[in-house]
Amino acid sequence: MGVKFYVIFGKIKGVFTMSRIGKLPIKIPDSVTIDYRDSEIIVKGKFGTLQRSVPEIISLVQEDGKLNVNLKENDKKIKALHGLYRTLINNMVIGVSEQFTITLNLKGVGYRAAVQGNEIVLSLGYSHPVKIEIPNNISVEVLQNTTVNLKSCDKESLGLFAANIRSWRKPEPYKGKGILYKNEKILRKAGKSGK
Known part of the structure; x- marks a missing residue:
């Protein structure tokens, strides 16, 4: 557990230990290089380059093909950032070395998608096609x-773009139509029955 409790004079005191996720070292593949200076971390790999600002209270130590995320201070509010930034940096390493993928399935009569230039064009039952500009760091394959496959080394922007596409036709529970994530299960409802 992240918090241990003990009793002193009948009162419960809390001892906050180091984050279980934050203390895990990040394994760095051979194809990835990490540059850390002036509170900026730059991660380079075969699929791209990612950059992020890191709070000054966090220090990064790289040794033996691993990156350790450490805290300079032992404050309760600061400890909350430990696991967060370890996960964010780990996602950067995975992204530039392997990429993240999200698959969307269009389910409905006449629903279809196509890539035209730097836009994805969706036919979703509206009177007009829906055109969404594709960000530079995301690749789209139909x-x-x-079936729409989205790939990117930036997990955050990939998730936002997938959510943007999905928002045009969220799955409905009666016929199960809409834009679904891969392997997503829709809880179906029974429609009104005629007398």
């Missing part, structure tokens, strides 16, 4: 008109 399979069989109804």
Whole structure:
């Protein structure tokens, strides 16, 4: 557990230990290089380069193919950032070395997608096609008109872009139509029955 409790004179006191996630070292693949200076971390790999600002109270130590995220101070509010920044940096390393992928499935009569230039064009039952500009750091592939594969080394922007596409036709519970994530299960409802 992240918090241990003990009793002194009938009162509960809390002892806050180091974050379980934050203290885990980050494994650095051979194809990835990390540059850390002036509270900026730059991670380079075969799929791109990512950059992020890191609070000054966090120090990064790289040795033996691993990166350790440490805290300079032992304050309760600062400890809350330990696991967060360890996860963010780990996602950067995974992204530039392997990339993240999100698959969307279009389910509905006449629903289809296509890539035209730097836009993804969606036919979702509206009177007009929906055109969404594709960010520079995201690649889009459409399979069989109804399956959209999104890839990027930036997990955060990838998730936001997928959510933006999905927001145009969120799955509805009666016929199960809409834009679904891969392997997503929709809790179906029974429609009104006629007398």
